[in-house]
Amino acid sequence: MKDIFKQKKYVPYLILIGVIIVPLLYSYFYLGAFWDPYSSLKDVPVAIVNEDTGAMIKENYHNLGEEMCDRLKNDATLNFIFTDASAAENGLKGKKFYATITIPSNFSEDIASLSEPEKQTATITYSSNEKRNYLATQILNTAVAKIEASVRSTVNEEIVSTLSNNLKETPEKLTTLSEGLTKLQNGTADLKNGTSSLKDGAGTLNEGMSTLITATTSLKEGANSLKEGANSLKTGANQLVSGSTTLKLGLISYGSKWTEFTKGLETVKEGSLTIKTSLETLNQGLEKLESGAVKLDTATNGLSSIVNGSSSLATGVDTLQNSITSYTQGVDSLLGNISDTTQALAAYAKQTGDPTITKIVANLTNEKNIANLNALKNASSALNTGVNSLSSGIHTLSDGAQNLTQLKNSITELKNGLISAKQGATSLALGAGNLNAGLNTLYSAGGEFTKATSQLTIGATSLNNGLSSLTKGIDTLAVGSTSLYNGADKLNNGASSLGEGMNTLISGVTTLDDGASQLKDGITTANEGVKTSINSASEQLKALEGLDTYVGNPVTVESKAYEPVPNYGTAFAPYFMSLSLWVGGLMIFFGIYFDPDCRFKILSRRSNQVIKRTFAYLIIGLLQAILLCIVLLAGLGLNVQNIPLYFISSCLVSMVFIAIIQLLLLFFSNMGKFLAILLLILQLTSCGGTFPMETVPKLFNVLYPFMPMTYSVGLFKEAISGTGNTSLILYNSLILLGILAVTIGLTILFAILKRKNEKNEYPFGDAMPESI
Template sequence: MKSLSVFIKDLGAALRNPKLLIPIIVVLFIPVMYSGLFLKAFWDPYGKMNELPVAVVNQDKGANYEGKKLTAGSDMIEVLKETDGFQWNFVSREEADAGLKNNKYYMSIIVPEDFSEKATTLLDKNPQPAKIIYEPNEGYNFLAGQIGGTAVKEIKAKVSAKITEAYTESVFDKITEISSGLGDAGEGAGKIADGAGKLDDGALKLKENLLVLTDGTGKLKDGVEPLTKGVTDLNTGAAALESGTSTLAGGLQQLSAAQKQLQDGLNQSSSGSKQLSTGLQQAVTGTTKLQEGTKAAVDGTSKLQAGAQSLVDGSSKLQAGLNSSTEGSAQLEAGLKASAEGSAKVTEGAKAVSDGLQQLAQSNPQLAENPAVQKLLAASKAVADGNAQLQQSQQQLAQGASALHSGQEQLAQGAAQLNAGSQQLAGGVSQLHDGAKQLNAGSTQLLQGQQKLAQGASALAAGGDKLTAGMKQFGEKLSEAAAGGSKLADGGKALGAGTSKLLNGVGELGNGISAVADGSKKLADGAGELKNGMADLKSGSNELATKLDDAAEKTSAVSKTDAMVQMFAEPVVIEDHAINKVPNYGTGFAPYFLSLGLFVGALICTLVIPTRESEVAEATRFNRFISRTLTFSMMSLLQSLMAAMIVLYGLGLEVQSVPLFYLFTFITSLAYMMIIQALVTWLANPGRFIVIVILIFQLTTSAGTFPLELIPDWMQFFNPILPMTYSVAGLKAVISTGDYSAMWGDMGRLAIYGVIFMLLTLAYFMTRSQDNEMALKNEKVLTV
């Protein structure tokens, strides 16, 4: 109670003393002046941006882009007229320079003459970005220049969007042209597919005809084999016939000689029967040899007849095979001609597609740089070149087929002649065989007659006249037979030579037919590969046509609308979802300036209100402590109430909880007051100097303005040990975030600061008496 009475007496004395009362009242407004005036000045600086004068100069002359007039500078001016960012002054360059020089404008924004022209260089080899010249008058006001830089970036984004819209419209127009070109390319690819189908059919017919040709040449080869065997047998029989006829000719000559001798013997019948018997014996011997020769001739002509028949059969098969081959070569020639015509159409279609794509690429360089378009160009050119080579190959193949067909026709005519000759040869051989049989029968009869003659030699004498007459006649016939035998021998030699040549010809024919068979087989294999290639070409051209039609359909589905162009020009927008939204600068800086004002207010209180003395002379140490502590606490309460009321109702600060805001403001002010009271009570003016140093460190480390992480690392050390850190954080919680648990924690830390320093003040009063204080004060006065 005594302590309270001391406080009341000290308070009454202060209220009765105008010199002390007026400064106390002034000190109460210190936090209001700091927090109120500072916050009012920075409450919403961007709210009056429209009063900040800025010069705008448009020197752009415009440009033509894709047949349209591009006026990017004028578009920018229109954007600025619709923007309330600054006080826009649209002036000339000279006026802008003069305004900057005499501080009439804080900054100038200049659009150069080539602004639109450079904006059209997007698709050039070396594009040049359009420039906006920004000239801030930083010497006049640096912060205005920084604010203007941010605004210019926003203007740049809006103008870029306008320019991008022009680009986008051009791109969509190109897409429409591409769609039309792809449709034409799809039609060309369809024609290629049709031509490839016809070519595929021709290749199939070619393959089938070549298979027929291969089969015919195989049959022809098989037919030549028995022909070769028959000719070989014929040649062997001809050799045997030659040998037999030679023997026959010799025998007949001997028989003729014997007949002459017999004739002489008969004429000289007087020589005796012995000479007649000898002559007859020689005749029998010659006749025997004649019979053997005629028998060999019969055998030879029989073999010759069989060989000739084989030759007829072989030549017939050869003729049939060559006729089939001729038909196949005719079909081959027709199929290759059809294939060549289809290939010519394919080549024209492929070249048209390649030329169309080249023209499209030349008309749009940007499209030509696309890797997919380059692949399409290379593929179309490769298809055109491949079809041209294929057309040339098929023309050469058609010419070869024509030559093959002509050769086949000549070979068929030769085979027909060979067949007719072989049939004639077979007829001659049959006649020769019949003659040989008759000759053999005659020689047999001759032998029998000579044998009978020998037996009737005894009766020779009796029938000498008849025998002489008969032998004369026989001699004449035998001479004719000898001459015929010589001719027969010559014919046998000629027949042997002819059959040898025939054998060689048949061998060459067999080799030629084998070569034709091998060639036709390889041609058939090549036709099979051609058929597979044509199938791949048909499939690929169908797929190409389908893909091009799909591409044309998809690109044609792209329709240009204002919304789509705007989306293409500005595909990304920012949607701001603020967490614990702060409406203005004042609300954001309120914790910082309130803490600053309450701290300065507490410091000023120690200049007005005595920290040690009491108006009650008999007051005890503890009573003086209570009186001084209550006095400063009351000042804290009044300062916090006035500051809180000014920002709440004067500036319109919105908080999460008004009662907690009052409470936290009072606890903050009280904690600051206890800290400053202790330092000044113990150290007087040096204590105030320490308080100012603490204030400076708190202003830089409390994270009231910039984030803590942005200040130097060595300064961050002081952040957790200074009280303003917790007052700023707690006021942010109660004003903006509503994190009351953090607020109570910060309030508790401030209370700890207040209690600790209040105990330090108590320690001072409990160790110092008022007399000591008066003596110390007088000593200081005398020293001065």
């Protein structure tokens, strides 16, 4: 019993020590457990599954998934475990892995698509088991974000390297384009010279066509006169043949029947008169025919020139047609080259965004240039059509001219025959005159008449034979003159059509020449723009040097925290210290004040020394606070910026909390216990010690300014991590001092008032309730 009694003497001290160290244990173990979780992430298991099959990137095989795994093997951020998909899934469902990172089979292939028109986004699948530990998944999210940033940096480096290499080839391609434009420019210069020469030649040809049309018109008129004269000559010749036949028959009849001399003489006389009249008509026809033949011969003198000119013209037109065919083919090729060049420039402008090239493309494709190119193409087609029509007409003209050669020979024979016929008609007219004179003297000179009649019979026979030949020649002349007229008419019509075609040709050649000038100017401008772009691109591409490395990490975030906090433990220390001191206050009253054995009489409910008891509790609270500060500094290595403020704040907060708890427990009895616990719960959610107040419900924001722990947390933050913000220190300190003064004052006041009331209720010294 004596040993037991001795042991009981130490119990109050053990209780007191326990009450003092409870806040210490609370803060030490909680803060120690959560002091710096990120420093131990290397032990958190995360499964890595690489299913990437690789791909060809820039003509080399790469397995980017495997390369990423190689980097992670040297990364001590997490405990990376490389396994297959099945094991990773089973480990995530169980307790082996907190998360899995899966690299798909098409990872490298999707990244390789950066050089293709249709690009694919590479995807890495991150799966975490949030049910197992939600905070762990949040911490892992931060680590995975760093891995993602590293992968993005690598991919960006690859992308920019590929683009830089492609862009560096641009000046060389532009140089090739410039050389092509230079050749095109020279070609358009030659084209311009050719169209100018073609325009001049077409003008000269048009003048020759005017002369040809005038000549064919004169030829047509002469042929018409020849045709009319031949018809008149044919009529006179028929009459002459008829008269000569009558004369011949009469002379024959005179010779055979002299007895019928008188009658025959009359017949001869009539015949001579008829011959005389016919000869006069024949002579007039021969004169007209000779005049027409002279005009015709004069008109046909130029036929050889026309024939030779038409042959040369046909040869020239064939050469012109071949040249224009080559020219139109060149125009078509030129238009195709312009279209290809424009498309190449447009593709380059779209790829590089070069404003100069974009402007050149806009100039080449504007409505005016397109209209000029279409006009050039239409003029080329019209020129081709016109020269085909010209070639057809010239060949028709050449064929007609060949027939003119034969016609000229016939006209020459006709002219010679007409001369002979005229001479014969002249002789015949003289003979007819002599015959008529002889007939008048016939009666007086019968012998002479007989002789003359014989001569006349011979002459009439010759005349009849000559007139027969003349009639045949005249028939031939009539047919030939008709053919000549028809040919001359066709020749004139063909020449007129050819003249109209020449007008169309000249118009087309003029349009073609204008289009060639505009095309030459446009290509010259484009070539100058491309040369300017080459120089500009070469200068701008210098900026690509080292761009792939730069893009891999273009921005470095310099973390410069204001009033920095090194770890979770330091960040949560103000919150847990406030919580520990409140719990320590509760333990003081639950372990000492409510001690049923009243081991500490001055501190028990039965003590009448209320003021002493109050300050005694405050002293115990100070011991709790000082010991808590020392253990956190020495045991956990808490980094404190202001050591004096750190200890003063802890002591002040401890006294405030004890004063509040004492007021609640002493004067609200059992309800006070409930209020002390309730106030603790409300303060834990409304003091701003963990999450920002902006993230919690409105109710807690309303309670926030009324919670004592709000100001204890604020004061501890200034002491531990602050830089000496005097206004905040005074603000929090004064509010806590005010709370302390009010609660102590109310405690003493309520104690005095209650003691007086109890003395009045028990005036004879009866035992008072043990409630104070």
